[in-house]
Amino acid sequence: MSRRLWLIVPAAGQGRRMGADRPKQYLELAGRPILARTLARLHRAFPEARLCLCLDPDDAWFDPRWVPFADWRRTPGGAERVDSVSGALAAIASEADVDDLVLVHDVARPCVTVDDLRRLRDAALAAPAGAILAAPVADTMKRDDGRGRIRATEPRDGLWHALTPQGFGYGLLCRALETARAQGVAITDEASAVEALGLAPRLVSGRRDNLKVTHPDDLGLAGWILAAQDEPYRNPGEPA
Numbered sequence: 001m002s003r004r005l006w007l008i009v010p011a012a013g014q015g016r017r018m019g020a021d022r023p024k025q026y027l028e029l030a031g032r033p034i035l036a037r038t039l040a041r042l043h044r045a046f047p048e049a050r051l052c053l054c055l056d057p058d059d060a061w062f063d064p065r066w067v068p069f070a071d072w073r074r075t076p077g078g079a080e081r082v083d084s085v086s087g088a089l090a091a092i093a094s095e096a097d098v099d100d101l102v103l104v105h106d107v108a109r110p111c112v113t114v115d116d117l118r119r120l121r122d123a124a125l126a127a128p129a130g131a132i133l134a135a136p137v138a139d140t141m142k143r144d145d146g147r148g149r150i151r152a153t154e155p156r157d158g159l160w161h162a163l164t165p166q167g168f169g170y171g172l173l174c175r176a177l178e179t180a181r182a183q184g185v186a187i188t189d190e191a192s193a194v195e196a197l198g199l200a201p202r203l204v205s206g207r208r209d210n211l212k213v214t215h216p217d218d219l220g221l222a223g224w225i226l227a228a229q230d231e232p233y234r235n236p237g238e239p240a
């Protein structure tokens with residue numbers, strides 16, 4: 001049997017750094033909520049995928065009309081991003097096979113391109129330890145002294161920004177997150193849990209404009225990026 005594709009979209013954050021009147025995934029980006037934009041990009045790349053959308057159980061903003069997937073379920077978000085992802089993995093335990101491929105993608109990354117999504121999927125299918133989109137660090141890196149001054153210039157050779165999606169086999173990702181939890185390893189992405197097992201996920205060079213909308217000025221930037229990208233970002237029938 002061929003490996004099925006699951007998408008896990010953590011969307012249960014509060015957007016504290018954005019400081020808006022609602023969680024940032026519900027802020028408008030080029031006329032639609034960020035959540036709708038991100039799901040539209042994922043659907044354009046993988047219309048047949050099964051979606052787990054991690055939402056805060058108390059979320060009062062979500063509208064199911066923004067979900068273009070035929071096969072989707074809402075799963076309860078947790079206290080941290082990793083808890084939201086773990087909750088989604090647990091929710092599909094009776095349906096998923098260990099070899100199924102799981103791509104985890106932040107709802108806060110609406111500018112990911114269809115081309116990058118498919119390249120990452122293909123790389124993750126071929127890599128036993130999974131794969132992540134990532135971008136090489138382009139700036140000189142400084143370490144501060146805790147008082148707003150430079151203590152050191154850090155070598156940037158071999159440094160990458162971790163992006164999403166991050167893709168792994170279902171069984172491997174469950175084992176990695178359970179082990180990290182049991183060992184008290186703090187993780188901010190899926191790859192770091194897999195790394196903690198002693199495995200080495202592949203780095204797939206992705207576009208630098210796959211930014212995570214985090215701070216207020218990211219919103220304008222994301223709007224410019226969407227407008228500039230050379231692929232359509234509206235769903236068929238969606239107003240201009």
Ligand SMILES: Nc1ccn([C@@H]2O[C@H](COP(=O)(O)OP(=O)(O)OP(=O)(O)O)[C@@H](O)[C@H]2O)c(=O)n1
Nearest residue numbers: 010011012013014015016017079080081107108
């Ligand atoms: N308990 C949480 C925390 C975060 N996320 C999701 O994880 C992604 C990356 O998190 P981040 O950018 O830090 O989002 P927020 O937690 O919303 O932002 P902040 O840290 O500023 O509050 C986002 O898609 C966010 O919705 C989640 O599903 N569950």
Ligand SMILES: C[C@](O)(CO)[C@H](O)COP(=O)(O)O
Nearest residue numbers: 081106162163164188189212
């Ligand atoms: C997973 C991630 O997008 C990789 O860059 C990122 O770590 C998630 O955001 P957070 O601020 O670390 O929760």
